[in-house]
Amino acid sequence: MNTANPQLEGLYLAIAAINRLLVDKGLLSHAEIQNVLQTVERNVLADDNQLNVSSSHQKAVAFPIRLLLLANEADEAGTKFCFDDLAREIGRRT
Secondary structure, X not given: OOOHHHHHHHHHHHHHHHHHHHHHOOOOOHHHHHHHHHHHHXXXXXXXXXXXXXXXXXXXXXXXXXXXXXXXXXXXXXXXXXHHHHHHHHHHHO
């Protein structure tokens, strides 16, 4: 088993929790988080000269961004989420 995968799952969920806390404290809104994540995702996927990497590499880089986008959407809707559910939804949307 690759130990990096569970570590990354934990990191993504921790960042999602920090995003939730920022919203709860009124420092950012769900819309602001959504906007910045969408901008980063667009930049990653539109960068044709990203060290001459493949499209699949760019999609892999975009995965955590997409996961955080979905976590933000779920939190705004008041929906509980887990990593597996978010990852499956990313697969459905791409």
